[in-house]
Amino acid sequence: xxxxxxxxxxxxxxxxxxxxxxxxxxxxxxxxxxxxxxxxxxxxxxxxxxxxxxxxxxxxxxxxxxxxxxxxxxxxxxxxxxxxxxxxxxxxxxxxxxxxxxxxxxxxxxxxxxxxxxxxxxxxxxxxxxxxxxxxxxxxxxxxxxxxxxxxxxxxxxxxxxxxxxxxxxxxxxxxxxxxxxxxxx
Amino acid sequence: xxxxxxxxxxxxxxxxxxxxxxxxxxxxxxxxxxxxxxxxxxxxxxxxxxxxxxxxxxxxxxxxxxxxxxxxxxxxx
Numbered sequence: 001x002x003x004x005x006x007x008x009x010x011x012x013x014x015x016x017x018x019x020x021x022x023x024x025x026x027x028x029x030x031x032x033x034x035x036x037x038x039x040x041x042x043x044x045x046x047x048x049x050x051x052x053x054x055x056x057x058x059x060x061x062x063x064x065x066x067x068x069x070x071x072x073x074x075x076x077x078x079x080x081x082x083x084x085x086x087x088x089x090x091x092x093x094x095x096x097x098x099x100x101x102x103x104x105x106x107x108x109x110x111x112x113x114x115x116x117x118x119x120x121x122x123x124x125x126x127x128x129x130x131x132x133x134x135x136x137x138x139x140x141x142x143x144x145x146x147x148x149x150x151x152x153x154x155x156x157x158x159x160x161x162x163x164x165x166x167x168x169x170x171x172x173x174x175x176x177x178x179x180x181x182x183x184x185x186x
Numbered sequence: 187x188x189x190x191x192x193x194x195x196x197x198x199x200x201x202x203x204x205x206x207x208x209x210x211x212x213x214x215x216x217x218x219x220x221x222x223x224x225x226x227x228x229x230x231x232x233x234x235x236x237x238x239x240x241x242x243x244x245x246x247x248x249x250x251x252x253x254x255x256x257x258x259x260x261x262x263x
Binding site: 034041 | 193229236
C-alpha cells in the first residue's frame with residue numbers, strides 16, 4: 001500500500017491533467033483520478049512489465065474519462081473517434097504572424113484561461129491526442145498504444161489538433177491586436 | 187513542393203530532425219512561401235505555449251482530499 005501511495009503521489013498531477021483535458025469539468029476529473037487509481041490498484045497483478053506503469057495508468061485514466069464524458073452527455077456515445085472527420089484546421093486560414101509575442105501581451109492567468117477555452121472547442125479525440133503527445137510528452141507509439149489507435153491515425157489527429165488550436169489562438173491574439181489598435185487610435 | 191505537401195510534413199518539421207533531402211525541399215518551399223513559414227512558426231509557438239502553461243493545476247487541498255479518498259477506497263478492496 002505504501003509503495004502504491006508513492007505511485008499516486010508521483011502521477012496524480014498528470015492523471016488529473018489528462019482527465020481535465022478530456023472531461024473539461026473539475027468534479028468529473030476528480031472522480032476520474034480516484035477511479036483510475038482504484039482500478040490500477042485492483043489490477044496491479046495484471047500489470048505487465050513490458051509497458052511502462054505510467055502508460056498503463058494513462059490508458060486506464062483515458063478510458064475512465066471517456067466513460068465519464070459519455071455519462072455526462074446522458075447516454076450519447078462518446079468515443080475518441082467522435083467528430084474527427086471535420087475539415088476545420090486542415091488548411092490554415094488565419095495567417096497573420098504573432099507579433100508581438102502573445103506571451104508578452106497576456107498575464108499568466110489570462111493566458112491559461114485563453115488556452116482552456118481554446119482547447120475546450122476541440123473534439124475529444126483531438127484533445128486527448130494533443131494532451132498525451134504535446135502536453136504529457138508521450139511518444140507517437142505510446143500514444144497509439146494507449147488509445148488503441150494506429151500510428152498514422154495518431155499523427156493525423158495530432159496535426160489537425162495542432163492546426164485547429166493554432167487557428168483558434170490566432171483569432172484570440174488578433175482580437176487583442178485590434179483592440180490595442182483601436183485604443184491607440186482613441 | 188506545394189503548400190499542401192508542405193503541410194503534410196509539418197509534424198516532421200516540428201517533432202524530429204528531418205532527413206537531409208526532405209529538409210532541403212521543405213526549406214526551399216519556406217523561403218518562397220510566407221504563409222507556410224507563418225504556419226510553421228505559429229504552430230510551433232502554439233505547442234510551446236501549451237507546454238509552458240499549467241492550465242489544469244491540481245491544488246494542494248484537492249490533492250490531499252484525493253489521496254485520502256484513494257487510500258480509503260483501496261483499503262476496502
